[in-house]
Structures are given as structure tokens and as C-alpha cells.
Amino acid sequence: MTKRIFNLALPLCGIALAILAWWIASRAVADLPSPVRTWEESKLYILEPLSKRGETDQGILLLAFYSLMRVARGFLLGIAMATPIGFLLGVSPTLTRMFDPIMQVLRPISPLAWLPLGLILFQKSEPAALFAIAVCSMWPTVINTMMGVRAIPQDYWNVAKVLRLSRFTTFTKIIVPATLPYMFTGYRLSLGIAWLVIVASEMLTGTPGVGGFLWQEYNSLVYAHILLAIITIGVVGFLLDRLMGMAEAKLRTV
């Protein structure tokens, strides 16, 4: 019982300390709104989270929803490319040797670098954003799926040989189920990256969403809303990770 109280109380203490630090910082830096002022100026967005007053002047949930939809599309596009690539690299050492250097070079490229290329390729901001999200977020899935295929125990390959399973059956009944936990770890990491990229790409393209809102409010000098956007980004990212973590844990037991 006392342990449960501690489990709840300690994080709350941590949050309180962080807010205190924020308050002290706001006293020192003139332009930084205090926690109270941030709340005062933001409560309209939080208390009416779904109201739509203008193109970017919308409730915070609505803005988060736009961003999430964009992330979902970019993420799905990313893993739709990454999963088959991961399987191919996993089963073929030749392909791995061929493409590993390219992958290692492409992996550390920042979303900010991909976005202009996306704009050149697709001419419009929306597909460019999706492109940046997909290209940045696909690597953990590629690598984890590849590792997962390589980690399949010899026993299972022997089963496939002994039962003389066709290539297709081996893939659906052995390779995919054996790799699933690894794939999901990849998906979770990929989603985390996709969420990081969304803010950057919205800031650059000015599309409605949490990132677009943040950039617009910075330009209109409403600094409290920047803090609101930052906190929203953090909370949503945390929830996404938790959700994927739960899905992953479910698969682990299989």
C-alpha cells in the first residue's frame, strides 16, 4: 500500500520540482512565460480542445489529431517500405553486404535535410512531409526486422526443411511469427522517430498541426503557446510509446 502511494507521489514530486524550476527560470528570463501565465493563456486551447476558430487557431486536441494523422500516414508508408526490405536483408547476406553501406549513410540524415528534397520531388508540402517522415523513421524497422530474421534458431529452419514447407509457407508460418517481436520493437522505435520528424516538418512547411502551431505562435510572439505545444508534443509522444510498448509486450509472450 505504502509502495503504491510512493509510486504515485514520487512522480508528482518530480513534476512539481520541474514546474518550480520553470517558474524560477521565468523570473530570470523576461520573455519566458511563467507556469501560471502559460496556463492562463493556454486554457482556452485545453478547455475547448476540439474547437476550430481558424486555420491554425484550433483546440489542442484537434491540432494533435492533425499531426497524428500525418504521422500515421508517414509511419505506415515508412514501415510498408521497411518491413519487406528488412526481410530481404535478413534472408540474404548478399543483399546485406550490397546495401549496408548505403543504409549506414542514409540513417543519420536529419529530417530537416530530407524535407527540401521532398519538396523538390513532390512540389507540395504534404507529400514532402510524408516523405521525410517515412525516410527517417524506416531504419529501426529495417534493422530490427533484419536482426529478427537472422536470430531465427536453426531448429525452426530444420522444421521447415524436414516438413518440406514451400517458400511461401516457410515465410508465413515460420519467418513472420518468429520475427514478429523484433519487428514490433522496430515499429515502436520508428514511431518515436516519426513523431520527432512531424514537428520539424510542420514547422518548415507551416501545415496545421502541433508543430505548425508552435512555429506560428513563435512568429506571433505568443510564447506561452510555444510551451503549450512543447508539452503537448511530449505527452503525445509518451502516450504513443506506451501504446506501442503495450502491443509489443503482448507479442513477446507468444
Add this chain to the structure above:
Amino acid sequence: MAFIEVQGLSKSFPSAGGTRRILRDVSLSIERGEFVSIVGAMGSGKSTLLSLLSGLTQPDEGSVSVGGVLTRGVRSDAAVVFQNYSLLPWFTAFENVRLAVEAACPELSKSEQRARATQTLERVGLGNALNKRPRQLSGGMRQRVAIARAFATRPDVLFLDEPFGALDALTRETLQLELARLCRDDDRVVTTVMITNSVEEAILLSDRIVPMIPGPPLNDARGALSGLERAPAMLGTPIAVDLPRPRSAAQLAHDEQATHARAHVVAALTAALGRKRPNGPLHPDTASPVLRPVAEEPR
């Protein structure tokens, strides 16, 4: 020509200092319907031999032919039971067996395949565990599923790689008798090759026992005897076990022919080890627990 003809098999594996030869010039003939056990100590190359016989791996030299046909890859009429069960953990017992039936008997309808899988699992006493996953089953039950998976495809040739090696002594005995019953009950002729490290198990189940003799220890670079490296293994003189079936462990303990067979195999195996008597790897007595690393459970 015998049903299974093994001629001049050799196999090497890459090792730390170049390649290590596990088997050299192994030849063996097995008649149709025969149950042959290859008995040897751990690390003597038994499993390597079985995977060559079953077609799981290819020999460097020599050939295996079954029914006059050269073995390339695993034959469609063969089944293999592994020591570590090798069940797919994401499937239930039933699905594991059905997968084998689907792959081996595409001519059967879906419902016939399902019926065959259920039936075979019922035959090994798992009628009420059809929908359990491997991790919910005990070691003995898992091996029953693996045996059912092998029998469900109605194989002509059965390869058993230390099928009871990972089980405790009691479970081991029960399953040995069940396997004997399954082989006897089947109205078809099944030719079986079993790998084991238990002489008693071999006597209980086989028509013929072939000792697998480890090669003498090799000298290492400095000319000293190294305990680990051995010359390639060879097969010893086979001995027939001409006892009526069904057999029981209790009956075999005092039977004259069983005693003779036991003595022959143990002598063949120990002679190869030189003056050192085996104490760890070889277990002529099934009642004593078999000291061996238990295979890692599949995730």
C-alpha cells in the same frame, strides 16, 4: 541392395584451426522395416550422421540412398524427430501437427487433414491438449507432439535424433514404450533409424544396434594429447537384438541376449576410449539420470 544404403559418408565442419572432420567413410545398410539404433557417446558425431541420413545436410563425400533413390534434401516420405522437440511456439499442438500434414499430404481435403492431426495427437494421449501451446506443455508432452507430428505424415522412414534425450528417466521410459507401440500398431512398414546415447534404450526398441566409435584423441600442435580434438568417428560391428516384442525394461534386465548385446555395445564403445573408462557420456543404465546439458527451450 538394402532399403537404406549408406556408402562412404564423410563430413567436415569448419573449426578454429581449419576444418574438423567429424565422420570418415561411414557405411551402413538397413533393411526395409528394420529399427536400427546408432549408439554413441556425446560428441561422437551421431547427430551429424543422422542429419546426413535424413538429408538435412549434404555429405562432403559418399551417398545415402533410400529405396534405390539417392537422397538429396529431406525425402517426402521421411519424418524426423529432434531431441529438442523443435515445435513452433506460436502454434498449438494441433496446429504444429496440422502444418506437417498439410505440407506432406496436400491430396487430403482440409477436413481430412484436421482429422488426421487430431487422431494422431489422440494416439499419443494428447486428445485433451490439442489447443495448448508448447510452452504450456511439459517436456514429455512436447516430445509426444513432436512424435505425433512425425507419425501424422505416415512416413516410410523415421529418423529419431535422441528423441528422449532431454527427458527425465521416468518420462523417458513411458515414451520409449509408447514409441514401440506406435511402431508396432502401424499397419504400414516403417523403417526407423534412431540415434541415442542409452544402450538400454537401444536394446528396448531396436532390431539391430550399431555402436558409433569415436576416433582416438588427436595430438595437438605441440604433440601433447588434447582432450577435445578427436579423429573422425567410425561405426563398430552391429549386433542384432532378436528379442520378441513387446519388450519391457524389467524383462530385459535379466535376459541373456539383452545382456550379451549390452556387453557387446559397451565393450565396443569403451574399447575406443582406450584405458579411460567412460563415466560421463555413456549411460548403459536408463534408470540413472542422463547427465547432459538440456537443450535450450525454444522461445
